[in-house]
Amino acid sequence: MSEGDGAAVIANGDDAPRPLRIVGSAIADRVYTWVLTAFALCIPALLLLLVIALGLAGWPAFRRFGFAFLTSSTWNPVAGIYGAAPAIYGTVVTSIIALIVATPLGVGVALFLSDLAPRRVRQPVAFLVDLLAAIPSVVYGLWGIFVLLPFLRETLMPFLRDTLGLGGTVFFSGPAYGPSMLAAGLILAVMVLPYISAISREVLLAVPRSQREAALALGATRWEMIRGAVIPYAKSGIIGGIILGLGRALGETMAVTMLIGNRHEISASLLAPGYTMASLIANEFAEASSDLHLSALMAVGLTLFVITMIVNGIARWLVWQVGRTGSGRP
C-alpha cells in the first residue's frame, strides 16, 4: 500500500524525500524479516546440534555395547562395563508413581477451581498451586530429606508394608530405609502437580458454557454435568496436561538425586533405592574417569532426550487437538 502511495508521489514529482524513505522502509522491512527468520531458525538448529553432539559423544558407548546398553544392569566404571537399564527403569517407575499420585489430585484441584469453588477462593487457590512450580528443585530435595524421608521411614512405609499387609507383594517388600523410588516418585508428584492442574484448569475453563448448559437443561445435576459433559469434552486436553507432567517428571534431576538412593539395581520393590537417568548423569559426570564412561553418560543423555521429546510431542498434539476441533475428540 505504501508503495502505491510512493508511486503517486513520484508521478507528481514534487516530493523528493518520500520515495527515499519508502525505499528505506522497504529495506528495513526485509532486514527485519530476515533477522526474525534467522532467530526463529536458531531454535530448531540448536535442537539439531544438541542431538548431533549427544549422538556423536554417545556413539562409542552405543557401538561398544549395542542394544545391551539399554538392557543390561551392570554399570561398572572400573571394569568399563555400562548398562543403563536400572536408570531407565528407575526413571519410568518414579514417573509412573508421580502420575498415579498427581493425576487425581491435579485434575481434582482443576475441577474444584473451574466448577465448584466459590468465585472468591478460585484465584488464591490457583495462585498457591501455581506457586508449587516456582519452588526450586533443590528445596524440594531438602524438604524431602528432612521431612518426607523420616515420614516414609517411620510411618508410611511400615504402614503400607505391615499394617495394610502389602509387604507380601513384591512391590512393598524389603527393608524401609527411606531413600527409595517411592520417595522420589512422591516428590515428583508434588513437583508435577502444578503442571497437571494448571493445564487441566485451562482446558476445563475452555469448555464452552453451552455444553454445561446443555447438560443442566436436560436435568443433569452438577456432578452429572461434570462427568457427562465437561470431562468428556476436555478429556484429551487433560491427558495432554498429564503427559506434559510426565515429561517434567522424566527429566527432573536435583530433588530425585537427593531422595532416590542412587543405586544401580532393578528392584521390584518401591521401598528399595534406585537410580534415574537424570540423576545418574548429574552424579557421575564430574568424576567420569575414562572416555568410555563419558560416552556412556552422553548416551544416557541422548536416551533421556529422545524419550522426553516423544512424550512432549504427544502431549502438545493432544492439547492442540482440543483447541482445534473446539470440541475434544468425539
Add this chain to the structure above:
Amino acid sequence: MSAASAGPQRSQVLATPKAAVGQTHPGTITADDFSFWYGKVQALHKVSLLIPPRSVTALVGPSGCGKSTFLRSINRLNDVIPGVRTDGLLLLDNTDIYASRVDVVALRQRVGMVFQRWNPFPKSIYDNVAYGPRINGTRDGATLDEIVEQSLRRAALWDEAKDRLRASALTLSGGQQQRLCIARALANNPEVLLLDEPASALDPIATQRVEELLYELKAELTIVIVTHNLQQAARVSNHAAFFYLGHLVEAGITEQLFTSPREQRTEAYLTGRFG
C-alpha cells in the same frame, strides 16, 4: 408500569392460577408480577403473562429487553449465575417454579430447552439423545433404543440419522444438529419446550424444517420461542408477547398483536421504527 395490567385483556392474560389452569392440558405457564435481577441490574419488571399449553407462544422485542432472561427463568437455568434474584410468581401448572422445595432437576426434565447455537455433546447421535433418559435413570437398552427412535422421529431427523446412530453428532450439518438438540430435549418427554432463537443461525431451508417441526410438536407441548424474526413469529406462533426494556408491553393472539397492536411501542417495533 406493566402494560399488561391495562386493557380488557388483563383477565385473559392474568387470571388467577387456579382458574387459568386447564385440568386436562398440563403445561400452562403463568407469570404474575414476576421480576428478575442480575445482581443490582433489574432485567424483568413485574411481568404478568399466561402461556397456554398446546400452542406456540413467541417472545419478541429488541435486543436486551429480557426475552432470554424470561425464557431461562422458566427452567431456572439462570440459577447458575451468581447473584440472581427473583420476585413475584412464576408457575408451571400450579407449582411455583421458584419455591424452595422445587426439585430443579425434575423441573428441567419437564421443561426442555433448545439454544440459539446448537450444542450437541461430542458424542454419538445415539448417546446425545439418550443422555437425558440415562441420567433420569433409564438403563434398559431396548427402552433406550425406543426412546431414541421416537425422539428422532418427533424431531424429523430419524430418516437422516437412522443409519448412523453411532456416528459423532458433530458430523451432522448445522440444521441437523439443531434438530438433534430438539430430539435430545424431547427424549425427556417434557411438557414444555423452550427455544431461544433456535433458527437464527440456520439457512432458510433448515429454518423451514424447524418451523414445520414446531407446528407438529405444538399438538402435544407448550412451546415458547424467542425470535428476532417477526415473519417467523407470525408464521409459527399462536400467541405473542412483546417485551421492551424488561417490561412486558403487550401480549395476545399473534394475528391481533401484529395487525392491530394496542400499544404505540409495539407498533413502532413491528413497523421497524426501532429495535
